[in-house]
Amino acid sequence: MSLILVMLIVFGLLVLAVKVWKKSKILSFGLTVPLFLVLFFIGFVVYNSWYHTAPDSLKVTVQKEKQRFTLSGVWVKPLDAYRFVTDYIVLYVPNNTEVSNVKRNRYKNYNEMDVEGLEAAAQNSIKDEISSELQPYIFDIETTKDFTVSFDLPENLNPKDIKAYYVHIREEPMDSLEFWFKKIRIN
Known part of the structure; x- marks a missing residue:
């Protein structure tokens, strides 16, 4: 009912602005400009409630130099407005071998945020989506148009045995967190 009332008011203001046009152009603009701003x-x-980025919106390339791996990502399509300020890179390494010398772009106020709930939700989502007996290594990165993450692996590991994922987080107002995953080929 309220939608019909709003549409009637908008239509009435447009009709009034057209009728007043010959008498006073300033009054006519005064009626239409705020109306168009509200409609915009x-x-x-x-639009921002309906637009969601998808895993195919993200292009990730992998460069290898000895045991140093660099993941470079760029968003082919625009990021969604209700994205969270951080996303995650998740690595599964055989025998839970430690990944070292990790460098990435982090959200500047990440340490000041209450991230325990976010990280717990991300880990639960990862467990639900990706079943693995291995311990995941989770690295936060700032959600930006392009990003770079680099890390070192021990020499005895085959890159084909490593599983890597990009985890994107979306949080609309008054809604729960949404996650999607993109598998990254390391080899």
Whole structure:
């Protein structure tokens, strides 16, 4: 019912602005400009509520130099407006071998955030989505148009045995966290 009332008010203001046009162009602009600003704002909110990035929106390339791996990612399509400030790179390494010398772009205020709940939700989502007996190594990265993550692996590991995932987090207002996963081929 309220949608019909809003549409009637919008239509009425447009008709009034057209009728007033010959008498006073300033009054006509005064009626239409705020109306179009409100319509633009409503359209912006609706678009951002419906637009979601998908795993195919992200292109990740892997470079290897000796035992140093560099993951470079770029978003082919625009990022969604309701994305979370951080995403995660998840690595599964055979025998739970430790990954060393990790370098990445981090959200500057990440340590000041209450991240325990976020990391717990991400880990639960990872366990639900990716079944593995291995311990995941989870690295936070800032959600930006492009990113770089680099790390060193021990020499005795075959890169084909490593599983890597990009975890994207979305959080619409008044809604729960949403996750999607993109598998990254290391070899």
